């Protein structure tokens with residue numbers, strides 16, 4: 001990396017806590033932590049973070065104790081993001097904060113839950129923009145957490161909020177811009193990049209789920225190890241692993257191949273991003289935002305990631321057994337949304353009086369863990385209707 005360094009070994013292109021754009025509501029600095037460490041700590045102590053333990057990543061939470069949940073996924077993303085951040089001389093604490101918070105807005109039951117809630121919201125309010133989990137993650141840290149005596153949400157820094165809002169529709173971006181001019185919605189209207197730390201977290205997220213979903217897919221029995229050999233990168237690491245450890249088999253062979261796959265992606269990302277940052281030589285974090293994507297992998301790396309995604313889509317995410325449970329999960333979310341909006345008195349007190357009711361209900365459902373949603377479904381509709389509740 002270039003010799004230009006600043007305090008703490010961070011590059012000039014990094015986000016520096018001392019130069020943060022600050023919090024929406026100004027607060028005095030903490031004595032022993034900088035603002036990004038403090039953001040990370042607030043996230044770890046939040047209620048929404050603890051709920052991630054019982055939220056589905058791909059497999060429903062009750063399908064097995066060893067599958068990834070949103071919590072373990074978020075921790076893996078944080079680990080990868082910190083490693084990459086250190087190599088690129090970026091701010092590790094900010095990366096950790098973004099990574100741990102990036103999925104706080106996820107509904108129960110993974111993408112099936114999100115799709116169902118999106119459809120419900122769009123039907124209730126056709127021009128409201130529906131449900132987006134990234135936007136919901138921002139709502140959680142800006143408004144929905146209730147921990148502080150004098151403000152809603154966690155009052156995080158601009159940089160953490162910017163990273164959490166990974167995607168945003170133009171409608172939601174315009175709404176954010178109206179409330180907070182020049183704030184976190186702005187880049188989706190200007191088509192600029194977020195901080196390099198946020199860019200790292202986006203790619204760390206993708207590397208994490210592409211790798212751990214293969215592991216979970218094989219663990220579940222829905223993917224066979226032999227199927228993975230259709231992926232060129234996987235086949236190559238399979239040969240290398242057996243070359244280094246002849247006779248290796250079973251789960252240790254899978255882990256060794258996945259470990260090599262993961263390392264190759266991280267090294268590729270660090271190598272390409274280092275070269276790109278050197279080439280552009282942004283003078284500070286804002287110039288880095290205006291320089292197009294600077295954190296990126298090679299063309300071969302991108303192709304290999306596309307192949308893994310396509311493989312997981314057809315082999316795992318659309319596997320009949322996964323589809324069957326996700327269909328049932330979708331119905332649970334639809335039923336709950338209908339019941340609560342039809343009779344708000346079925347909601348707990350603080351939610352029952354919030355308006356508009358469809359937004360209050362969406363926030364309430366989005367915050368649920370898988371098992372809480374199933375319990376609510378049994379309470380309102382009786383046991384047996386979902387086909388999932390017997391798993392509790």
Ligand code: MG
Pocket residue numbers: 073077102103205
């Ligand atoms: Mg994620």
